[in-house]
Amino acid sequence: MVKKGLFFDFGGTIVTDESDHRLHLMMTREIVKKYRLNLTPEEVDAFFNGFVKARLLTSHEKWPIIINAYKNAFTILLTANKILVGKEDLQYFESLYLKLHKNYTEPFPNAIDVLRELSGEFYMAIISDIDNNIIFPILEKLNILNLFKHITTSEEVGVGKPNPKIxxxxxxxxGLKPEDAVYIGNSLKHDVEGARKIGMDYIHFGEEVKNWIELKNEIIRRYKNGG
Structure with missing residues (x-):
């Protein structure tokens, strides 16, 4: 079963959810300190997460730009604490949000080396729900953007996974048919189900394979050597 294309999820597959959680707490600590909020960083983080998750419930039908959802949550938070929110505050938040994601998002162990190795054998691309102004700077900082033939995001397409459109x-x-490609992702709902609906093969990262060395070996076993 030789496959021509490897399509990867990004958050939770190439880069870790743990690093995302840490950088979000860094962000909320900065906000609590700057605005002297009588809240803990964890409380602010929980509010932000709950607000954004609610906006993502229908993301498979219409994609909300994630940073805009966070900016709305930030505005509501400050307003509830009797702080007037102006243009400079929103610029501050956006700059902080983008800077922390670019500088503190971390790849899984061995992910970069494996991607470089696989790029010589397969057509590689990314399908991600991460917004453009987050994913491209991270890929550039990790020096792996050139490994992928293209990046397709929910922001670009207007819908989130598991919508078949993306x-x-x-x-x-x-220029590939579904049967010529495999999708690798960590989410059963968004990645596995999305690939299954359109007829792509899939590897459930974190379940079928636990790390990037196992992933490389499974890809080679299934697809390079003909299964």
Whole structure:
């Protein structure tokens, strides 16, 4: 079973959710300190997460720009604490949000080395729900953007996974049929189900394989050597 295309999820597959959680707490600590809020960073983080998750409930139908959802949550938070929110505050938040994601998002162990190795054998691309102004700077900082033929995001397509449209757009860019590609992701709902709906093969990262060395070996076993 030789596959021509490897399509990867990004958050939780190439880069860790743990690093994302840490940088969000760094962000909320900065906000609590700057605005002298009578709240803990953890409380602010929980509020932000709950607000954004609610906006993502229908993301498979219409994608909300994630940073805009966070800016709305930030505005509500400050307003509730009787702080007038101006243009400079929103610029501060956006700058902090983008800077921390770029500088503190971390890849899984061995992910970069494995991606570089696989890029010589397969057509590689990314399908991600991460917004453009987050994913591209991170890929550039990690020096792996050039490994991928293209990046397809929910922001670009207008819908989130598991909507088949985002997978269709990515496959069309590659000129590949679903049966010629495999999708690797960590979410059963968004990644596995999305790939299954369109007829792509899939590897459930974190379940079928636990790390990037196991992932590399599974890809080679299934797809390079003909299964």
């Amino acid at each position: 997978f269709e757009v990515a496959l069309n860019k590659a």
